[in-house]
Amino acid sequence: MNILLVEPDFPIADKSRNHSHFLPIGLLKIGSYHRRLGDGVHLIRGLKECPFTPDRVLVTSLFTYWSRQVHEAAAFYHGLYPSAEIEIGGIYASLMPEDCRRRSPFARVQVGLYRGGCAETVPVDYTILPxxxxxxxxxxxxxxxxxxxxxxxxxxxxxxxxxxxxxxxxxxxxxxxxxxxxxxxxxxxxxxxxxxxxxxxxxxxxxxxxxxxxxxxxxxxxxxxxxxxxxxxxxxxxxxxxxxxxxxxxxxxxxxxxxxxxxxxxxxxxxxxxxxxxxxxxxxxxxxxxxxxxxxxxxxxxxxxxxxxxxxxxxxxxxxxxxxxxxxxxxxxxxxxxxxxxxxxxxxxxxxxxxxxxxxxxxxx
Ligand code: SF4
Structure with missing residues (x-):
């Protein structure tokens, strides 16, 4: 399976993207977990084309007040890869799942840790980051x-x-x-x-x-x-x-x-x-x-x-x-x-x- 991990275009200064405060650690853990399962994994920060056609697109979310960027990303990748399953997780999705479903009805919404925390114990593979x-x-x-x-x-x-x-x-x-x-x-x-x-x-x-x-x-x-x-x-x-x-x-x-x-x-x-x-x-x-x-x-x-x-x-x-x-x-x-x-x-x-x-x-x- 090919999995695309997406960090939406949050209003984070480029120089701060890799600052320890903003690293999309949830996505990295999930990506590491799927790599271990043998899946293809690619991370995109923002709205760009993926080098492969993904079967699943996992979009993370952060603060609730940055929800607009999450839905923009979900809509963008849904349009680009209509047959892929789109899933939104992270803080906003967990705190406001109804709002999230209403605004991106085509997406699956993950509340809390990914699949009950299955990625929690997997060592993070930092090579997912460029x-x-x-x-x-x-x-x-x-x-x-x-x-x-x-x-x-x-x-x-x-x-x-x-x-x-x-x-x-x-x-x-x-x-x-x-x-x-x-x-x-x-x-x-x-x-x-x-x-x-x-x-x-x-x-x-x-x-x-x-x-x-x-x-x-x-x-x-x-x-x-x-x-x-x-x-x-x-x-x-x-x-x-x-x-x-x-x-x-x-x-x-x-x-x-x-x-x-x-x-x-x-x-x-x-x-x-x-x-x-x-x-x-x-x-x-x-x-x-x-x-x-x-x-x-x-x-x-x-x-x-x-x-x-x-x-x-x-x-x-x-x-x-x-x-x-x-x-x-x-x-x-x-x-x-x-x-x-x-x-x-x-x-x-x-x-x-x-x-x-x-x-x-x-x-x-
Ligand atoms: S609930 Fe816990 S983590 Fe949140 S502010 Fe209070 S002490 Fe800190």
Whole structure:
């Protein structure tokens, strides 16, 4: 069987397509699984002709608000290969299967992991990609035990499953864990111990990052030591709760600093344009300035939002073009984003508190 894997033309800058945040790892796993079965597999990113006539076309989806590109791709390949079975899977398809079926009625919709997770344990064959990557993606767990209101993880992967080890999977010097809540894995200490002492065939050790934030409730002092010893880069502490959690976040940051991470290494993840007001979010931002750590901000969009027409930059947008949470305004969303950006630069440049770079000019606020 010939299988075409399709990553739709998502609005990702070309230079970021192979960034670890955007790699279509689901498709790569499925492709690896089918190669092992002896199937022909080809990956296309965007809308192009395939070198063979596929029997099946598997289209992945990502955020719900990037659904338009998914349906464009499904329609394109359905037109190009009318006898092929078209299947749509991934995050949007799992969260909004009805919407997906309605908009591409000719396609089969895969909810959750592909065929119940049959591709999960297959080593990823990175040669499916035309480029040679210097990193690899690893999942030490799937799902999450928590049920945060804004998050789709527990809806897409309702069962929290985990591995005892990842050693047999390691083949590259840089690992990127795609786990949603890495520290919740009951075997995480052992896994980090193993990564700390692991050496590749050429004697090289590995470094690693985690795409998601670390659950601060699970970031103990002992774990901080393990993170550093296992050569974790750029730890990110998740701070989605209220400002009143500040002492626990501060403690987590201090634990990371105590084991050697500095202001250029540590990040705090926070979601805005959601339940916490602009004023409260600004207090969280100020706290990060006091602790001299940078922020990764994530603008909330409802899980069922099939479009997002937010345009970054200072120019205002009319209401209705993108999702603005109750209590927030377009000006607040842009003001928050701007403040985070300025503050991150100030921390990177080690400017004294109260000083920012704005354009080329430094100003006191
Ligand atoms: S802890 Fe993180 S992954 Fe788990 S439900 Fe909350 S936001 Fe999602």
């Amino acid at each position: 480029e040679n990557l210097e990193y690899q993606i690893i999942h030490a767990s799937r799902g999450c035990k928590r049920h945060c209101a804004f998050c789709g993880t527990w809806r897409i992967e309702p069962k929290f499953t985990y591995k005892k080890t990842v050693l047999p999977e390691i083949e590259k010097p840089r690992l990127v864990f795609y786990d949603n809540n890495l520290l919740a894995n009951p075997h995480i200490d052992r896994i980090l111990d193993e990564v700390a002492t692991f050496r590749l065939g050429n004697g090289r050790s590995v470094t690693w990052e985690c795409q998601s934030g670390l659950d601060l409730r699970l970031l103990t002092a002992e774990r901080a030591v393990l993170l550093e010893r296992s050569r974790m880069k750029y730890p990110r502490v998740a701070w989605d709760g209220p400002y009143s959690d500040w002492s626990r976040v501060k403690q987590a940051v201090q634990r990371l600093k105590a084991v050697g991470y500095g202001r250029k290494d540590i990040f705090v993840f926070m979601i805005y344009n959601h339940a916490l007001s602009y004023v409260e979010m600004m207090k969280k931002v100020d706290a990060c300035r006091r602790w001299r750590v940078r922020i990764i901000d994530c603008r909330y969009r409802p899980l069922e939002a099939a479009e997002d027409n937010y345009r970054p930059g200072p120019r205002p947008q009319q209401p209705g073009l993108y999702y603005i949470h109750h209590g927030w305004t377009d000006a607040a969303v842009r003001g928050f984003r701007r403040k985070v950006r300025q503050q991150n630069i100030a921390i990177l440049l080690d400017l004294p508190r109260g000083r920012y770079i704005r354009g080329c000019e430094q100003r006191k606020v």
